[in-house]
Amino acid sequence: MGTLIPCIIAGGAGTRLWPVSREAMPKPFMRLPDGESLLQKTFNRASHLDGVESLLTVTNREVYFRTVDDYRLLNKNKIHLDFLLEPFGRNTAPAIAAAALHVQALRGDDAQLLILPADHLIHDVEAFATAVTDARKLADEGWMVTFGLIPTRAETGFGYIEKGQALSDKAYQVARFVEKPDATTANEYLNGGLHLWNAGMFCMRVDVLLHELETHAPDVLAAVRHCLSQCNSKEGSNERQMELDATTFALAPDISIDYALMERSQKVAVVPCELGWSDIGSWSAIRELAPADENGNQCNGQVVLHDVTNCYIDSKKRLVGAVGLDNLIIIDTPDALLIADAERSQEVKVIAQELxxxxxxxxxxxxxxxRPWGTYTVLEEGKRFKIKRIVVKPQASLSLQMHHHRSEHWIVVSGMARVTNGEREFMLDTNESTFIKPGHTHRLVNPGVIDLVMIEVQSGEYLGEDDIVRFTDVYGRVPAAPSA
Incomplete structure (x- = not known):
């Protein structure tokens, strides 16, 4: 049996759990009540499987540093971290094809890929490990294995897998994949015992996967193979990353692995399992994670309620008072408030799409x-001014940059800053400041061992984040100059 390589697919548009999830901070990074993100929980499940020494993640270039930060907090066993960085999403078929080609080149034909979405919650980790062991045996026999979840309710929001011929007492050949059903059909599936929820998790040998892609989706495979030929790897301490070439990756079809391959292949098996699984696909799913009070309410934050029943209220920063409400979802963030009928929480994505x-x-x-170097928070903004709180991690550095249309005033609140301002380089201590004129090159570095906290006051005729000209950057955000 070949090496097992868990492959976490971390994408998403950040629409279904708006306003907490956003396009630049999608669902995998959401913190659950225990303080861990969904991505961290997926990493823990995968990295603790027997024999795992390397883990591959396919994710967007823009969230790479946040992903690494989440992993490094947990990577106690120092497993090798591999990254394929997409310039933009092209759905799961190109992502999985790239993963298979990458692993084949590094680990050989018999390596097994365990494909895991980054944003699913699994409570029964032991049952998950057992299901993976069963799937690996089938994968070694040439099957592409999917994990089918035994339904607990008539669910219209999930796709289904219909069981076919039994391959063993633990697995079946897949008869067909079924689109999300209506309520009547979902009830029939629940009572019939032939249908399982499609969790979007797979286990397969890379040579089998690539052969089936060549047979059923050759355009996907060819496009991704061409893209990888244009890419270079970077290696660091216990990490490797490959940034996918944007021009050639754009030529890959935008299609899911289900449509491109799984629905067409005859080599797909399913392992039925009960994992305590949730795709955390709506605020109704989130509320199920917390116990309700005697009135059916679940609340995070300070609330004062009068005649309120069956509501989910999440407001960590601001007091919420409510009177005479039933079955609502209320999510308050510093810049957006969501109020929704709990029965219609799947429609929250419409708000994000309209925005x-x-x-x-x-x-x-x-x-x-x-940002790769830390965070910034917009505290206040108005016509011709913006005030930010900037936190720079120890030893981190902003790019050497310039703005055409704004000046900046930096005040150090805590920590120590090394500042480049035009031709000058100097240190700023707590309560000291500097003024940067429009057109002046500047850089901010935290040379210390604690966070650097600053207040930045911007003023000018245009304050957009796109008024940044970067000259050098340790995080690779400056495009390489064309060769002469």
């Missing part, structure tokens, strides 16, 4: 924005 259509920033970012 994106309007170009409103609340679809993309929170007031607090994560």
């Amino acid at each position: 994106k259509r309007q170009g409103h920033p609340a679809y993309l970012l929170h007031n607090t924005v994560t």
